Amino acid sequence: MTIRFTLNGEARSFEGNAEMPVLWYLRDHAQLTGTKYGCGAGQCGACTVLVDAQATRACVLPVQGLEGRSVTTIEGLGRDGLHPVQKAWIEEDVAQCGYCQAGQILAAVDLLARVPDPKSKDIEAITNLCRCGTYVRIRRAIERAARELRARKTEA
Amino acid sequence: MNARTQELSIGRRAFLKVSLTTGGALLLVPAFARDALAADAPAAAPANPLGVYMRIQSNNRVVIGARCPEIGQGVKTSLPMILAEELDVAWTQVDVEQLPLGVVIKPGSAPAWKWGPQGAGGSTSISTAWADLRQIGAQGRWLMRAAAAKRWSTNIEDVRTDAGFVIHRDGRRASYGELIPEAAALQLPAEPLPHKTPAEYRIVGHPQRVVDAADIVTGRARYGIDVREPGARVAVIARCPYFDGDIESFDDSAAKRVAGVRAVVVVPGPKPGESITANLATGIAVVADDTWSALKGREALTVKWRRGPHATESSATLDAQCEKLLAGKGRVVRDDGDFDAARAAAGRVVEARYRVPFVSHCPLEPQNAFVHVEKDRARVVAPVQMPGGAARAVVAVTGLPRESVQVEMTRVGGGFGRRLTADYVAEAAIVSRLTGEPIRLVWTREDDLQHDFFRPFGHHHMIAALDERGRVTGWTQRLASTSKHYRRPDVKAEDLWMPEIYPDDFPARLVPNLRLEWHDVQSGITRGSWRAPAHTANAFVVQSFIDEIARAARRDPLALRLEMLGEDREFDYEQHGGPKFSTGRLRGVLQKVADEIGWGRKLPRRRGLGLAAHFTFGGYAAHAMEVEVTREGDLRFHRVVCAVDVGQPVNPLGIEAQMEGGTIDGLSTALNLETTIEGGRVVQRGFADFPLMRMAQAPERIEVHVIPSNVSPVGCGEMGIPTAAPALTNAIFAACGVRLRNLPIREQLREAMRRS
Numbered sequence: 047m048t049i050r051f052t053l054n055g056e057a058r059s060f061e062g063n064a065e066m067p068v069l070w071y072l073r074d075h076a077q078l079t080g081t082k083y084g085c086g087a088g089q090c091g092a093c094t095v096l097v098d099a100q101a102t103r104a105c106v107l108p109v110q111g112l113e114g115r116s117v118t119t120i121e122g123l124g125r126d127g128l129h130p131v132q133k134a135w136i137e138e139d140v141a142q143c144g145y146c147q148a149g150q151i152l153a154a155v156d157l158l159a160r161v162p163d164p165k166s167k168d169i170e171a172i173t174n175l176c177r178c179g180t181y182v183r184i185r186r187a188i189e190r191a192a193r194e195l196r197a198r199k200t201e202a
Numbered sequence: 203m204n205a206r207t208q209e210l211s212i213g214r215r216a217f218l219k220v221s222l223t224t225g226g227a228l229l230l231v232p233a234f235a236r237d238a239l240a241a242d243a244p245a246a247a248p249a250n251p252l253g254v255y256m257r258i259q260s261n262n263r264v265v266i267g268a269r270c271p272e273i274g275q276g277v278k279t280s281l282p283m284i285l286a287e288e289l290d291v292a293w294t295q296v297d298v299e300q301l302p303l304g305v306v307i308k309p310g311s312a313p314a315w316k317w318g319p320q321g322a323g324g325s326t327s328i329s330t331a332w333a334d335l336r337q338i339g340a341q342g343r344w345l346m347r348a349a350a351a352k353r354w355s356t357n358i359e360d361v362r363t364d365a366g367f368v369i370h371r372d373g374r375r376a377s378y379g380e381l382i383p384e385a386a387a388l389q390l391p392a393e394p395l396p397h398k399t400p401a402e403y404r405i406v407g408h409p410q411r412v413v414d415a416a417d418i419v420t421g422r423a424r425y426g427i428d429v430r431e432p433g434a435r436v437a438v439i440a441r442c443p444y445f446d447g448d449i450e451s452f453d454d455s456a457a458k459r460v461a462g463v464r465a466v467v468v469v470p471g472p473k474p475g476e477s478i479t480a481n482l483a484t485g486i487a488v489v490a491d492d493t494w495s496a497l498k499g500r501e502a503l504t505v506k507w508r509r510g511p512h513a514t515e516s517s518a519t520l521d522a523q524c525e526k527l528l529a530g531k532g533r534v535v536r537d538d539g540d541f542d543a544a545r546a547a548a549g550r551v552v553e554a555r556y557r558v559p560f561v562s563h564c565p566l567e568p569q570n571a572f573v574h575v576e577k578d579r580a581r582v583v584a585p586v587q588m589p590g591g592a593a594r595a596v597v598a599v600t601g602l603p604r605e606s607v608q609v610e611m612t613r614v615g616g617g618f619g620r621r622l623t624a625d626y627v628a629e630a631a632i633v634s635r636l637t638g639e640p641i642r643l644v645w646t647r648e649d650d651l652q653h654d655f656f657r658p659f660g661h662h663h664m665i666a667a668l669d670e671r672g673r674v675t676g677w678t679q680r681l682a683s684t685s686k687h688y689r690r691p692d693v694k695a696e697d698l699w700m701p702e703i704y705p706d707d708f709p710a711r712l713v714p715n716l717r718l719e720w721h722d723v724q725s726g727i728t729r730g731s732w733r734a735p736a737h738t739a740n741a742f743v744v745q746s747f748i749d750e751i752a753r754a755a756r757r758d759p760l761a762l763r764l765e766m767l768g769e770d771r772e773f774d775y776e777q778h779g780g781p782k783f784s785t786g787r788l789r790g791v792l793q794k795v796a797d798e799i800g801w802g803r804k805l806p807r808r809r810g811l812g813l814a815a816h817f818t819f820g821g822y823a824a825h826a827m828e829v830e831v832t833r834e835g836d837l838r839f840h841r842v843v844c845a846v847d848v849g850q851p852v853n854p855l856g857i858e859a860q861m862e863g864g865t866i867d868g869l870s871t872a873l874n875l876e877t878t879i880e881g882g883r884v885v886q887r888g889f890a891d892f893p894l895m896r897m898a899q900a901p902e903r904i905e906v907h908v909i910p911s912n913v914s915p916v917g918c919g920e921m922g923i924p925t926a927a928p929a930l931t932n933a934i935f936a937a938c939g940v941r942l943r944n945l946p947i948r949e950q951l952r953e954a955m956r957r958s
Contacts, residue, residue: 074492079428080421085647089889120421143274144418145615170898179866
């Protein structure tokens, strides 16, 4: 069975084991290693990607679940210049080891698309783990990106 | 390749080599042993373009090699900052590249560092770099001034440097890049050159962001798990879950039928009780074309494990063993004055017992390694804290000579001490040797939580003797713990206590009658260094107990601490982090957090303030917290304040990050984490039963105060953790009167509030 979907704006098809989690497809077959493996059980969020703009844990989604859908990974997020969330992550100097941050950024992109002016409880609804404990700066970066995105909207 | 090579002495240890590349860049390569130079000379420029420490290019960009592994502690930023400062270039003209392991091996002598020590452990990268990289940078700057002086036929005193340019008294300017031809032909002075004064710093002491930030936020940053080498197969290993267990029998026929699976091989582990120098446990490796096939293949294995000699061990039997040991006499490792007499004469005696659990390191990037073992050589690309140890592990399992093992470091997705050992590199090497193929080994999260060098567990029995005025006259800490040095090569049984209790720690020398006693708890679980090792346990216990003493004596916890610290003075400190311990600097951070949080102010009901201060590996840190405990026993952080004195701050932004992260790590571990044992194996398998703190549980803000100082700096990767737990439990006590002595806290607070 051929599975057809869009990956970072490009049409793709996959004919291998349809049970394979999207995570391993991305990392081993599409050679997109920005999506990280942390637990394989949907608990840590290191593998977060956007599927039809929704933050999704790629380690528990089989490739067959992508049929007709559109996937954005961290590599695709900034392909037309850094996204305001990526910029905010740099500005706030969020990363320590950096391993979880691609997933955190995509979770934040999803949040800000749904909630343009997030309150503390909205931000805390992000359950991605950061073992280095960068939560204080993640919060600040999300607030900064939210301001930037709202300002853009007002200008537009 | 190079036009000429020269050497000069920098201090007593390092030598700087100056050479030109064919591309016209100036290479400044410090070599840390004459052997290293001899090995490289006369063609000094390494074939690997990363094998360059400082490269000044004709376009005036400067490439600085980062020698230590970047595990999230920020040294890929801070070490090059130190060098760039003394070289006197603008930080914006600097590019940083990770160096591979550089060792020089000559027959008959110990391996020597090529570019200085390369490791991440004990918060030592900064202090080491302060001693050598500054001088290397200063040599580079001198070279540029001398080159300009030659070009302009003037004295070196007539020229100065400014952010990558040399400027003549008369206003003439030349970039470092322009001066390369002259610089390459110069002789450097043999004597050490002066360093900048702190007032001249433009990079050191100024906040700089993580150098790899743009790569991290775009997914380009390469971690060990991202290494993709041609022809590499993926291996996963089913390891024996029982401590010192073995394979009874196994059937791999179904595994071999899984599409993509190429081979199944047995990976022998260490024999029971034997030193661990390579891999941790016996296992069966499944080798496949991709990760998913390898995992499916492993699932299809049928293995019967032999349970080994520790099959009846459990967390409960270990607790019982501690109780029994503490009823007897242990090994006295410090005995000042006469504690027994002080106790007999005491107006009041305070006693308490504490328990600190095993915990896993649990870095978010699971263990992994790329290793290719060939007939006469091996190549390793892996996330490691000790690249030299990774090379030794490969030597141990392949028998290859050390000089034939090449190690490259990637970014590391968290270290926390887990990757000081290279057991996973050894495993990949074994599988590569057995299959003859390049192997990238991947651990799952379950593998990582089940197999680790866990932070030791222990019970602490504390006794304090107080005089009539409530002063501490006698102090005893009786610790029963599972030594971190269990099965470490070259550690004698009589020295097993050393990593568990540091005899020169507070309050030694501050209490006249002080005794420290250690009891050896027997366990089959492997143990090792967990970020700020024994300080996490001992600071929790000591700083909690001080509050208990204060309570018993009806004294203020801050006042009691200040009284015990006494006037500013220095004591010898013989353990790691010495040679001195300053009561004044510890008082400084303590007073700072007390002032910032408003110690002593009146609080609403169910809120409390708690504080703690501790000396960790040369750094001084304190926490003060304001927490609220609801009627139901839920916890809210109102304020979390932290102060740190690590000497001259190198990168204040990085120090803040480490203290924020250390605080979260300390709180997460104290609140949530324990590795438990049942039936001779670890229970935890995932984040459901090893629940790291998530954002919703974390404080919204952490106020970090970096104490200004010009004292020689130390690192700060570990200083943020030890005081977080006791400041929290002290604040909880102040808020609701519940004293928590058993970590992790988990449901204890809710249970206590239900009972009250």
